[in-house]
Amino acid sequence: MEKNKKKIVNIFLASPRGFCAGVDRAVEIVKKTIHKFGTPVYVRHEIVHNKFVVKSLISQGAIFIDELSEIKDKSRPVIFSAHGVPKEVINEAKLNNIIYIDATCPLVTKVHREAEMLAKNQFNIIFIGHKNHPEVIGTMGQIDNNYITLIENKSDIENYSPKIENNKFAYITQTTLSVDDTLEIISQLKKKYPSIKEPIKSDICYATTNRQEAVKQIAGKCDLFLVVGSRSSSNSQRLVEVAKRFGCKESILMHSDQELPIDKIKNSKNIGITSGASAPEILVENLIKEIKSITDIKFEEVVTSVEKVSFKLPTMLIK
Numbered sequence: 581m582e583k584n585k586k587k588i589v590n591i592f593l594a595s596p597r598g599f600c601a602g603v604d605r606a607v608e609i610v611k612k613t614i615h616k617f618g619t620p621v622y623v624r625h626e627i628v629h630n631k632f633v634v635k636s637l638i639s640q641g642a643i644f645i646d647e648l649s650e651i652k653d654k655s656r657p658v659i660f661s662a663h664g665v666p667k668e669v670i671n672e673a674k675l676n677n678i679i680y681i682d683a684t685c686p687l688v689t690k691v692h693r694e695a696e697m698l699a700k701n702q703f704n705i706i707f708i709g710h711k712n713h714p715e716v717i718g719t720m721g722q723i724d725n726n727y728i729t730l731i732e733n734k735s736d737i738e739n740y741s742p743k744i745e746n747n748k749f750a751y752i753t754q755t756t757l758s759v760d761d762t763l764e765i766i767s768q769l770k771k772k773y774p775s776i777k778e779p780i781k782s783d784i785c786y787a788t789t790n791r792q793e794a795v796k797q798i799a800g801k802c803d804l805f806l807v808v809g810s811r812s813s814s815n816s817q818r819l820v821e822v823a824k825r826f827g828c829k830e831s832i833l834m835h836s837d838q839e840l841p842i843d844k845i846k847n848s849k850n851i852g853i854t855s856g857a858s859a860p861e862i863l864v865e866n867l868i869k870e871i872k873s874i875t876d877i878k879f880e881e882v883v884t885s886v887e888k889v890s891f892k893l894p895t896m897l898i899k
């Protein structure tokens with residue numbers, strides 16, 4: 581055998597992966613707002629859950645804040661992140677005469693409108709999601725708390741008791757959940773409330789569904805799965821879980837502080853790679869370069885669907 585010859589590993593790259601239409605739109609909104617209003621522009625919360633994207637926007641003149649009270653110069657515009665915001669945040673902006681541009685993903689807005697309609701029709705809304713996630717805070721903040729209850733798992737269903745005694749139940753979900761875990765929760769809910777009202781179309785968005793589906797196709801033949809994405813990114817975390825659930829022994833979230841797992845890569849024959857909906861493709865390219873520097877790779881892109889979704893920018897920015 582040739583001395584110093586690198587080991588060959590097979591890389592299976594999942595497609596679709598990475599940026600979704602909602603994230604694309606949110607990033608474009610920040611850039612267009614800077615172009616229209618000059619700098620600085622404020623952005624409430626990480627526009628999308630990715631440090632690389634956030635840093636790049638800071639270098640272009642964005643200032644990230646957690647609350648509107650942190651805005652020093654109220655004559656500057658503020659952008660609301662793709663995750664959506666509670667209504668009280670919009671009211672606060674209006675009250676303080678702050679120009680705001682809403683980058684909430686239209687698929688999150690769809691869930692907001694569902695919640696409003698259900699509350700208007702006096703339903704007990706069971707909201708499946710992850711506590712403290714900004715999207716969940718935003719959705720719960722669309723309506724009076726008396727109509728909506730957050731559940732995170734099947735055991736929460738046993739402890740659930742309706743807030744309104746009228747036997748009207750409906751569920752909605754966060755957009756970035758595990759498709760399979762959520763189906764199990766829904767099936768349990770239907771056992772308890774057979775006539776529960778469902779969304780006409782799943783609230784879990786196309787991007788979350790497609791990225792999980794691509795991972796499912798590859799996971800079974802991989803010894804290691806690397807998911808490029810942030811710790812705060814719900815859809816990236818779900819991809820890590822899906823890879824394990826569908827047969828991959830080890831699955832690692834490649835967030836900004838995660839070092840390359842060199843030994844694990846060298847000991848693997850087949851490695852799956854994907855990225856969450858808020859991770860730019862350059863991070864995947866960099867990861868592949870790093871793997872190439874320590875192994876020889878054979879490369880296959882596994883395409884399970886082709887996405888053609890795009891969302892319009894707010895009218896204020898296209899005029």
Ligand code: SF4
Binds near residue numbers: 687785
């Ligand atoms: S992950 Fe889905 S809901 Fe979230 S921004 Fe992307 S398309 Fe919209």
